[in-house]
Amino acid sequence: MDIEMLIEKYQLNDSESQVLRFMETHKESLKKMGIREVAKQSFVSTATIVNMSKKIGFSGYSELVFSFSNSTTSKLVSEIVTEKERDHFVQLMKKYRDKPIMVLGSGFSQNVANYFSEFLNLYKFRATANSHLEFLRENLEEEILIMIISNSGDTVRLTELARMANEHHIETIAFLGEKNSKIGRLATLTISTETYSPKVFREFSPNLFFGTALNQFELLMSDTLKSIFN
Structure with a gap:
């Protein structure tokens, strides 16, 4: 997943961009962290994360995490x-x-x-x-x-x-x-x-x-x- 391309393509704001970059950096531990911990570490609300996930084409946070965690490249x-x-x-x-x-x-x-x-x-x-x-x-x-x-x-x-x-x-x-x-x-x-x-x-x-x-x-x-x- 190319984070910077998604940020540019979907014109994400600073908070949304911050979440995506945090998730990319910590993708190996996302499944253990949960959405509340990601929100806390990114200094945003859980609603911001859910809305951002849908904005870039995912059904929600869980599908976004799955995409990060299951790369077959x-x-x-x-x-x-x-x-x-x-x-x-x-x-x-x-x-x-x-x-x-x-x-x-x-x-x-x-x-x-x-x-x-x-x-x-x-x-x-x-x-x-x-x-x-x-x-x-x-x-x-x-x-x-x-x-x-x-x-x-x-x-x-x-x-x-x-x-x-x-x-x-x-x-x-x-x-x-x-x-x-x-x-x-x-x-x-x-x-x-x-x-x-x-x-x-x-x-x-x-x-x-x-x-x-x-x-x-x-x-x-x-x-x-x-x-x-x-």
């Missing part, structure tokens, strides 16, 4: 991204912290690209979900980062852009359903869900790419933000 990271991929992703995101990031998708992947871009902008990265070809010209090496989202990894337009970036030595992070694809071979870093199958369009077959790619991005960005702000 470490397990998920190890299951869907490797340590090498995580370290490389964090290194690239820190390198381009204050530089343009172009996030590209096509079809359903464009919706994912839009989400990535909005998420990055929330944390003051300079992201856009549009294709600006002037960003792919020569002499922009290490001045812009490209992110590409593609289920097959062979989408024609995105492959062309990945090839242009590669030829101009512009670093690229690709979220793909197939690692050994055209885009996967061109990218600086490929994060693959390994879920792509041409048979995915069979009736009622689940398409696991988009949900898994979103989870990978969220987990990788969690590590990135911790590395930047902690």
Whole structure:
């Protein structure tokens, strides 16, 4: 749970922010403390804590405590991204912290690209979900980062852009359903869900790419933000 993001997103007042920060600091002992003790230690009323919990989307204090006490992030990271991929992703995101990031998708992947871009902008990265070809010209090496989202990894337009970036030595992070694809071979870093199958369009077959790619991005960005702000 990203406390500072919640404070900013829901425009919490000083008292509400104080409670959340206290809970984050003491999350290991929240179940033993109880709401009255948290209120006492935070110098607020129990009503303030309950109202704050509901304000940020929880049914009440108990559900908020459960969220603090049951993080599965470490397990998920190890299951869907490797340590090498995580370290490389964090290194690239820190390198381009204050530089343009172009996030590209096509079809359903464009919706994912839009989400990535909005998420990055929330944390003051300079992201856009549009294709600006002037960003792919020569002499922009290490001045812009490209992110590409593609289920097959062979989408024609995105492959062309990945090839242009590669030829101009512009670093690229690709979220793909197939690692050994055209885009996967061109990218600086490929994060693959390994879920792509041409048979995915069979009736009622689940398409696991988009949900898994979103989870990978969220987990990788969690590590990135911790590395930047902690």
